[in-house]
Amino acid sequence: AQSVTQLDSQVPVFEEAPVELRCNYSSSVSVYLFWYVQYPNQGLQLLLKYLSGSTLVKGINGFEAEFNKSQTSFHLRKPSVHISDTAEYFCAVRPAGGTSYGKLTFGQGTILTVHP
Amino acid sequence: GAVVSQHPSRVICKSGTSVKIECRSLDFQATTMFWYRQFPKQSLMLMATSNEGSKATYEQGVEKDKFLINHASLTLSTLTVTSAHPEDSSFYICSATGAKNYGYTFGSGTRLTVV
Numbered sequence: 321a322q323s324v325t326q327l328d329s330q331v332p333v334f335e336e337a338p339v340e341l342r343c344n345y346s347s348s349v350s351v352y353l354f355w356y357v358q359y360p361n362q363g364l365q366l367l368l369k370y371l372s373g374s375t376l377v378k379g380i381n382g383f384e385a386e387f388n389k390s391q392t393s394f395h396l397r398k399p400s401v402h403i404s405d406t407a408e409y410f411c412a413v414r415p416a417g418g419t420s421y422g423k424l425t426f427g428q429g430t431i432l433t434v435h436p
Numbered sequence: 437g438a439v440v441s442q443h444p445s446r447v448i449c450k451s452g453t454s455v456k457i458e459c460r461s462l463d464f465q466a467t468t469m470f471w472y473r474q475f476p477k478q479s480l481m482l483m484a485t486s487n488e489g490s491k492a493t494y495e496q497g498v499e500k501d502k503f504l505i506n507h508a509s510l511t512l513s514t515l516t517v518t519s520a521h522p523e524d525s526s527f528y529i530c531s532a533t534g535a536k537n538y539g540y541t542f543g544s545g546t547r548l549t550v551v
Binding site for chain 1: 442477479482485540
């Protein structure tokens, strides 16, 4: 089984400042990792994913994340945030390999609020 | 890119009635659909997983007779909340994945309010 811990439930930040949203996971097997963004009353949109290869993953909207196997972390970063980045962010994992329909396990979510 | 259309976006129903929520994959074949429930300010809770043409697999604690899932085709899955009660009020989200899609495309969600 897998578990995901997002260490911060809320992260306030000023516009144009950098931000890091932290995610740690626990798993007895190799995993694929994902970050999703959810705007109010909407579904989830994929920001980026790590399946294999380079541990630094670049996603949409200027976000990137780094997979650290030894620390079992997959922190999300953006060097300069915009007001429009205000949303809730979810980290998720699933077992690597196998079929394409492995179940995702989500973290509790981090609400990012960007202030002008 | 992959798109999943979920309808309705909002629905209000009376206690005791049934509500059907549809999810359609518009540009890919959704071999697997996941249905989630999300309470306010909480994460997504997986309710069930369905593969096209097969019976859904429900997570522990989810009543399969109350939350009926049908995945009769590769582009359509439905969730029917039967005999809805106020405690069923929630945000329901579907997610679909195809044969080679590890991205899990999500629908836009359905806000169900039972009065």
